[in-house]
Amino acid sequence: MLLACWACVDDTTNESFHTLNDVIIEGIEDEYTDVYVDNLFSIHPTLKTTLNTEADLRFFWIAYDKSTRYDADTLSKEKNLDVVIRLTPGEHTMKFKAVSTVTKIYYEKEFTVNVVNEFTNGLMILAETDGKAVLDFWIPGKDEVVTDVYGKLNDGDVLGTHPKRIYFNKYTTDVTSEVLVMCQDGEGGKVLDNITLTKRRDYKDMFFGIVPDEIVPQAYYKSSMREYLIDNGLAYDRATNTQVPSTTVKPSLSVQGSTYEIADNANFIDDEDMVSRMVLYDNQNTCFYSIFNITTAFLTKVTKTSGFTYVNGGFFNPDQVGMKCLYAGITSRSSSGDKEYLGVFETPEGERHLLKMGIGFYTDGTPSSYFKDLGNEVLTCENIATANSFTASALFSGYLFYVAGSKVYVYNSASSTGGVIYDLQDDAEGGAQYVIDHIEVERGGNRLWVAFRDNSLSEKRAGFCGLTVNTDGGLSLKRTVFHPNFADRIMDFESKY
Secondary structure (H helix, E strand, C coil): CHHHHHHHCCCCCCCCCCCCCCEEEECCCCEEEEEECCCEEEECCEEEECCCCCCCEEEEEEEEECCCCCCEEEEECCCCEEEECCCCCEEEEEEEEEEECCCCCEEEEEEEEEEECCCCCEEEEEEEECCEEEEEEEECCCCEEECCHHHHHCCCCCCCCCEEEEEEECCCCCCCCEEEEEECCCCCEEEEECCCCCEEEEHHHHECCCCCCCCCEEEEEECCCEEEEEECCEEEEEECCCCCCCCCECCECEECCECCCECCCECCCCCCCCCCCEEEEECCCCEEEEECCCCCCECCEHHHCCCCEEECCCCCCCCCCCCEEEEEEEEEECCCCCEEEEEEEECCCCCEEEEEEEEECCCCCCCCCEEEEEEEEECCCCCHHHCCEEECCCCCCCEEEEEECCEEEEEECCCCEEEEEEEHHHHCCCCCCEEEEEEEECCCCCEEEEEEEECCCCCCCEEEEEEEEECCCCCEEEEEEEEEEEECEEEEEEEEC
């Protein structure tokens, strides 16, 4: 009987094994930049399978917001991705998944997509039109100017009046980055969302606690640990050494036993290689300050700053310069962290000097943090006494550009020579009479942005042009961008990247 029962038991062991159809995904880049909203985005991957078939595979293209993995968006369930992008501008993580319907095993490729709109990358132009501050935008790929971008994106709202400057404060994420518009109208301007250029908050909201009685926004200087708002000559510290920068500034820094007035065009920073600490110039006391201790509430003169070394070059005393700074900007940088700056300074009698200084914070050399005076010469070059705007760049080491009337001049600080390098009037058409108001070097590029007015017109006199700098066989300028007559006056440019 036992043998009979044993003979009736079925063997149910499953001997049907599935061979894995392993998948290798190719043809997808690690990163896709400048993927425009409302444009077709296509990726056609190549799959290599061990069974030489894709019949048992299902496909998914999934996008995640960069800051979270909870907001997933399935863009397609086809093998080839051909979709019109509707994602919010900014960086997104995307995955392509191939899932076996037999084994349920999936294979994936993760990559980054940087979604942009027309106002993600380009040139922001702060102008004045009909008595109002206006934000215009130049789109490089189309070579088009969109006027009053802020008004169009904010239901006709106005930034303010008496525009002064515009800054793009780029931080670790698109969400924390911001656009700061300064207006000297008693209200101060606005802070805009980096992605949508809509209003995020008022300029007044930057102050912690009591708002100053008189608001006069002038400049915004950046370092990797701290940023300094200059308002009505005073310096306000803002912490940025965290994932999310502080939205407010601390109470203004002090100078023991004295008042002060920080120069609003003396920029001792490097936008492309952020310095770790800050140097400021005081036009009232005509001296340099070094903020070596970022937690301090005081400004101290260069030679009296603990931990910071003054290297005496014999050209000028940084604690008692005796001149007002009209302009200062970077002129060279090295891989070791050393940086040099050029500055145009003016004596009480109106004589203009070119000062050159070396500044380093935590460099590879000794001393590792220092200020050194490198040069001081009286400027006698053509029309320097009437020049109204200056610019310099580490890409053109030792050169100072300046403007007077319709002409752009260049001065070589190494040879103490210079002269006219471009005259906007040479390309004038239809009786135009040009005068240049502002000039600056493009961030990270070899182009000069020039703001001008055509005085032959009665309205919408202002426009701008881009002059590409050619360094082959000496410096020369060629006009490659030109957009006239869309504003009353242009005050400032800022690259958005």
